Amino acid sequence: xxxxxxxxxxxxxxxxxxxxxxxxxxxxxxxxxxxxxxxxxxxxxxxxxxxxxxxxxxxxxxxxxxxxxxxxxxxxxxxxxxxxxxxxxxxxxxxxxxxxxxxxxxxxxxxxxxxxxxxxxxxxxxxxxxxxxxxxxxxxxxxxxxxxxxxxxxxxxxxxxxxxxxxxxxxxxxxxxxxxxxxxxxxxxxxxxxxxxxxxxxxxxxxxxxxxxxxxxxxxxxxxxxxxxxxxxxxxxxxxxxxxxxxxxxxxxxxxxxxxxxxxxxxxxxxxxxxxxxxxxxxxxxxxxx
Numbered sequence: 017x018x019x020x021x022x023x024x025x026x027x028x029x030x031x032x033x034x035x036x037x038x039x040x041x042x043x044x045x046x047x048x049x050x051x052x053x054x055x056x057x058x059x060x061x062x063x064x065x066x067x068x069x070x071x072x073x074x075x076x077x078x079x080x081x082x083x084x085x086x087x088x089x090x091x092x093x094x095x096x097x098x099x100x101x102x103x104x105x106x107x108x109x110x111x112x113x114x115x116x117x118x119x120x121x122x123x124x125x126x127x128x129x130x131x132x133x134x135x136x137x138x139x140x141x142x143x144x145x146x147x148x149x150x151x152x153x154x155x156x157x158x159x160x161x162x163x164x165x166x167x168x169x170x171x172x173x174x175x176x177x178x179x180x181x182x183x184x185x186x187x188x189x190x191x192x193x194x195x196x197x198x199x200x201x202x203x204x205x206x207x208x209x210x211x212x213x214x215x216x217x218x219x220x221x222x223x224x225x226x227x228x229x230x231x232x233x234x235x236x237x238x239x240x241x242x243x244x245x246x247x248x249x250x251x252x253x254x255x256x257x258x259x260x261x262x263x264x265x266x267x268x269x270x271x272x273x274x275x276x277x278x279x280x281x282x283x284x285x286x287x288x289x290x291x292x293x294x295x296x297x298x299x300x301x302x303x304x305x306x
Contacts, residue, residue: 018097024098026289035102036108044074044185047073048070052066063200067186075179078174100177101165101177104178106184109135109285110286112131112134112135113135114282151278152249152253155248155252155281158216160184164209164213167212170296183204206244210240213245217251219288220251220252220254225257229252232250256280
């Protein structure tokens with residue numbers, strides 16, 4: 017049933033357009049501020065305990081609602097899970113990339129910068145955004161906004177999808193911050209990223225150059241929970257046969273090549289999504305047969 021929900025959600029997003037205007041997490045921001053203002057002085061707050069409490073309340077509410085509604089009417093339960101999944105998806109990355117390509121081709125610097133603020137973590141640091149950073153950010157955003165949400169939805173249902181969505185929101189909010197609570201957010205985000213990032217890297221390999229992607233993946237070293245982002249980006253670059261920081265070119269050549277790489281990156285993400293869905297479909301059929 018979860019796979020069917022994913023297929024319908026992706027189909028609706030594709031056919032009816034993005035639902036970004038409905039994905040407003042302001043309620044969660046206000047809720048976090050309210051909770052912190054009342055419990056910040058508590059001993060357990062500045063650490064994993066505070067983080068777990070922050071996530072526990074909205075996730076339990078959703079879980080209870082899904083269960084009760086499903087008990088009353090299975091169709092309504094399915095609809096609630098579907099809405100939770102669509103809500104948990106991030107902004108429509110394909111539309112952002114297409115808009116950025118159009119703005120880049122038209123030489124519209126203002127539009128480019130506006131879109132980059134949505135793609136890049138923290139926005140562009142200077143007038144000319146680093147091309148490698150843009151491409152790697154697109155790959156990372158595809159994980160945060162789509163693939164990881166699908167993974168946790170398939171694993172834990174609507175609660176899993178919303179859980180990852182909220183953790184990503186907290187990770188962005190506390191990025192670069194110090195303290196026990198911020199550290200707990202970072203640790204939980206890294207833990208949740210670990211399985212889906214490896215599956216995404218494998219999907220990049222199957223959707224692009226298998227040998228190059230796997231060879232690039234092998235070059236990543238470090239603590240396994242701290243390298244998920246690097247695993248995604250290097251495997252993605254390998255799948256595209258793209259070497260970051262290449263040779264110098266004229267502005268026109270560089271701009272044309274950058275646009276082509278953006279389109280290739282978007283196409284790789286789409287192929288990887290198809291690979292995921294095919295594998296999940298085969299696993300589902302195998303489960304039915306056995």
